[in-house]
Amino acid sequence: MTTRERTVVLFVALGAAGIFSAALRAQAPRTVWDGVYTEEQAKRGAVLFDKECAQCHGPSGAGGSMAPALTGQAFSANYDGNSVGDLFDRNRTTMPPGKEGQIEAPDNAAITAFMLQANAFPAGETELPSQSMMLKSIKYLAEKP
Ligand code: HEC
Numbered sequence: 001m002t003t004r005e006r007t008v009v010l011f012v013a014l015g016a017a018g019i020f021s022a023a024l025r026a027q028a029p030r031t032v033w034d035g036v037y038t039e040e041q042a043k044r045g046a047v048l049f050d051k052e053c054a055q056c057h058g059p060s061g062a063g064g065s066m067a068p069a070l071t072g073q074a075f076s077a078n079y080d081g082n083s084v085g086d087l088f089d090r091n092r093t094t095m096p097p098g099k100e101g102q103i104e105a106p107d108n109a110a111i112t113a114f115m116l117q118a119n120a121f122p123a124g125e126t127e128l129p130s131q132s133m134m135l136k137s138i139k140y141l142a143e144k145p
Helices: 001-028 037-054 073-079 084-093 105-118
Strands: none
Touching: 037 105, 084 105
């Protein structure tokens, strides 16, 4: 190989490494601190929460005599290190008692978005998806990393 050829090979390799590391960064796991729902979605969720959940969990999920709070440290500790998909599935498969699985997925995503907002996680530009597979890739972290 001539020096010139070596230089070309080196630059191609460096370019590939750059693309590769950019791809890795793009895949860094998203967390609830990255703005994973929109304000508007949480507003829709608040209306649904009022209708379907607040009679037991209290307004804004602050807790009632019938059911635990869905906000605060004790709540967040239950999901810390898990995924938003776990919370979504918990809502979808166990709530409201007696009507499990009857809330449509997009409505359930809106309710989950409202719960993230009630727990002071920031809103962002894109809506929370309503497929649990996609939600599994968003990490629930109680403390800001
Ligand atoms: C009829 C009363 C009732 C209604 C309505 C209700 N829940 Fe619950 N919920 C409970 C009770 C009781 C518990 C605690 C026992 C259990 O875990 O099943 C609970 C537990 C939960 C938990 C687990 C809390 C934790 O710390 O992990 C979540 C999440 C939840 N509810 C979400 C919802 C959502 C969202 C709705 C509305 C779509 C809702 N619930 C409607 C009674 C209710």
